[in-house]
Amino acid sequence: MAIPASVFNPPFNIVRLSHIVLTVTDLKASRDFYVDTLGLQVTAEDDRRIYLRAMEERGHHCLVLERGDIAVAQELGFKVTDEEQLDRAKHYFEKLELPAKWTEVPYQGRTLRTRDPQGIPLEFYAKMDRLPAIHQQYKLYKGVRPLRIDHFNCFSPSVLDAVRFYNSIGFRVTEYTATEDTDELWAAWMHRKGGVHDIAFTNGSGPRLHHVAFWVPTPLSIIDLLDVMATTGYVANIERGPGRHGISNAFFLYIRDPDGHRVEIYCSDYQTIDPDHEPIRWGLKDPQRQTLWGAPAPRSWFEEGSVFANTPIRAADLQATPIIAP
Template identity: 70%
Template sequence: MPVPKSNLYPDFNIVRLSHVEFMVTDLAASKAFYADTLGLQITFEDSETVFFRALEERNHHCIILRKGTKPEANVLGFKVFAEEDLDKAEIYFKEKGLPTEWIERPHQGRTLRTRDLHGVPLEFYARMEQLDPIHQQYKLYKGVRPLRIDHFNCFSTNVDESVAFYNDLGFRVTEYTEDEESKKLWAAWMHRKGGVHDMAFTNGRGPRLHHTAFWVPNPLAIIDLLDLMSTTGYLENIERGPGRHGISNAFFLYIRDPDGHRIEIYCSDYMTVDPDLEPIKWDLKDPQRQTLWGAPAPRSWFEEGTTFANTEISDSQLAAQPIVAP
């Protein structure tokens, strides 16, 4: 199926991805991992939750950890341009037959909760509490020195359907993987903010969250993180990398937090703001697709992910197989 033509004038204006809320089984252990090892900055905490932002971010939070009985993702958050976009979004999702509700969120303004066509829980807001800048307070830079949240990647049971849905919301495809036999999409990368992606989809059992990514200053920050993790008890939490993706050209590392939520550390992709940018096509069997240097990903990377709360999971509709590390 061909990639759909970009919708440059969607019904409402999404600016970018914003935040994720994780359920964690040991709040103290997860807080230590995100604050002391990764280097995210705590903006609020109590006995049940911890809020973090990255070093270049002015908004109050990009990750929320909430104490729970099992590891899940509660919601993926997105920022819209203006308050009226929230009202337009409510009309849009209602017309699609999808659930909508207005919820109260600490440190956020009016917030609309809904789901996408496969059940991924989403929320949209226009205003969040603004904090003082800290990007030049270099005394705070530690761990991998995360500058900002960059993207989500979700397992989708039908990537073509996911791409069509988010394309209608104004997300634009930058790169994609096509299964040559079926001519169906196996994966796709879509953006709003002008990087390679705010939202990506990988074929698999879903919907599940594959990973959340953070942008860091340079590849050396990733090397420093590997040295830190390997000497502070987190050796087994290193899953894949470091390496350079063929798709996106980004330098990457995949790690797992104490509950198994996958985090990508990411830098060096490219600008995609031109509205007529042509998407780059990849063959599923191209060994440089996953890693420019040819190294395939481990089986866990294709099979394991974070479930969404109160969301039914089903098998993928596409049986095509990528190259998997032995």
């Protein structure tokens, strides 16, 4: 499998992933989950939306919960370096004949709404309201003590097409999964900020959101969260883990919020800053690919995800089956 060469002078400069907007059907139930159980901090709220940030973040929000009749995923947000890069982004998406329009977003400056070629709704901005630092206010730490948003993972009907597009706007592949027999691309992890990934793509019907992940201090934070969830009515929301990924080397836990949106709790991956970082290849049938300790993921992990609002879904081009837990 030939991974596209990295593009070090992309058409516009993305700094990192920034935030996600999720529509939820019960704002109070979601608040109980994300604030009281996980430990994200409320920065603003009304009867329609709750804005949340993690403990190390200075930006106003990394997660927006928006009340609606149907639980769906909305925009995936990314920060660019400055206003000029925002103009360049608009020009680039217009050149590709993709939707690109300015929109007013609370607590953000000028914001560009668009979609990638597979239909994932995207949002780019250069400035967001800045808040005082709270990372040393230890009295606020609770739940799993989330420090920052870490990445998105999306089901893609063509992982190769997704990689080609995100490669063209400056994302670099760190690890990938290929089929053993035909060497076709089944999944890929791509970054801007110097970790293993800001966004990843997994083969499957889509586009759909697979999960959003939050970085936490240590694996012990995850163990503490499991104890809390087990004694506060959230046992059924624990989907997979805890464990250590083969891909990324990260310690992980997958849980589901009250509407079924999947959240990964994540720590301990590695740096990928060097421009000559070589992507790591994994075989689809390697039992250590999913979990270094060999435990396979459940079927729900490969089949269930959050639909993006107003986004058609199509079947995956590649028909290949990973190892699935019985």
